[in-house]
Amino acid sequence: MDKYYSITELTREFGVSTRTLRFYEDEGLIHPERRGRTRLFRATDRRLIQEILRGRRIGFTIAEIREIIQVYREPPGEMGQLKLLMIRVDEKRNDLRQKRKDIDETLAELDNVEEACLTRLAEIGVGT
Amino acid sequence: MDKYYSITELTREFGVSTRTLRFYEDEGLIHPERRGRTRLFRATDRRLIQEILRGRRIGFTIAEIREIIQVYREPPGEMGQLKLLMIRVDEKRNDLRQKRKDIDETLAELDNVEEACLTRLAEIGVGT
DNA sequence: TTTGACTGTTACGTAAAAGTCAATTATTTT
DNA sequence: AAAATAATTGACTTTTACGTAACAGTCAAA
Numbered sequence: 001m002d003k004y005y006s007i008t009e010l011t012r013e014f015g016v017s018t019r020t021l022r023f024y025e026d027e028g029l030i031h032p033e034r035r036g037r038t039r040l041f042r043a044t045d046r047r048l049i050q051e052i053l054r055g056r057r058i059g060f061t062i063a064e065i066r067e068i069i070q071v072y073r074e075p076p077g078e079m080g081q082l083k084l085l086m087i088r089v090d091e092k093r094n095d096l097r098q099k100r101k102d103i104d105e106t107l108a109e110l111d112n113v114e115e116a117c118l119t120r121l122a123e124i125g126v127g128t
Numbered sequence: 129m130d131k132y133y134s135i136t137e138l139t140r141e142f143g144v145s146t147r148t149l150r151f152y153e154d155e156g157l158i159h160p161e162r163r164g165r166t167r168l169f170r171a172t173d174r175r176l177i178q179e180i181l182r183g184r185r186i187g188f189t190i191a192e193i194r195e196i197i198q199v200y201r202e203p204p205g206e207m208g209q210l211k212l213l214m215i216r217v218d219e220k221r222n223d224l225r226q227k228r229k230d231i232d233e234t235l236a237e238l239d240n241v242e243e244a245c246l247t248r249l250a251e252i253g254v255g256t
Numbered sequence: 257t258t259t260g261a262c263t264g265t266t267a268c269g270t271a272a273a274a275g276t277c278a279a280t281t282a283t284t285t286t
Numbered sequence: 287a288a289a290a291t292a293a294t295t296g297a298c299t300t301t302t303a304c305g306t307a308a309c310a311g312t313c314a315a316a
Contacts, residue, residue: 148274
């Protein structure tokens, strides 16, 4: 049987437009089956979309996302390429670690902003 | 005395172009002084640029960055605006927490990719 | 049978964030 | 002072990631 999803089902679930999912297909990120011309999304497509959107949220470009996906499908066979890939993976990890640090710092800052707001609110509240 | 920085000094330090810094000025994010037409960046400008770039790295738009900066300069005086601001701050925090989660998950994934590479390398290494 | 929801393709449009280039102007160095 | 170096402005271009419009086919319900 193997349930499949329609495109709008997925757009609703993930809060994206049909245009977006078709775009991802054009870009070679997903390959839903077809019945005639209409797309049939399987559970694996669904999961892939989840990963794509996660990548998107943390600022990966389509190209980067495609690269990661392709590595999953089949890691390169050639020695040099493998080593190159590992280097890139390492770079990306450092990138992400930096981003996490940035996020933590910004979270702290937002806490400050909030506090400033509360102080200000108290002032106003007392004054009136 | 109060040392100041030239635009190129800062571009080198932060790895951005002059165009970028001028763009940030056009957008009202920074306000370096001038001697004639040339910009003089003070330490406070420098720090601000650091913050801007941090915001950029985690995917804030210029508008969002500007907003945060302005709140720092002077939190709004009006009650309603303050509350609205706090709501937005809260949203942004949730956003960032989600992003941090995304990053952690992706980091784990990259670890997997790396392992797959190592396995593959071992296979190739043995085979030859 | 026509309405409405959903699907598809093709093509052009757009917003954000710079990059690039050209023409000037200032400043330094020789 | 001439030449080289560095900075400015303004206009135009580019890239990414879709949005939007226009038009058409499918299928179920009213």
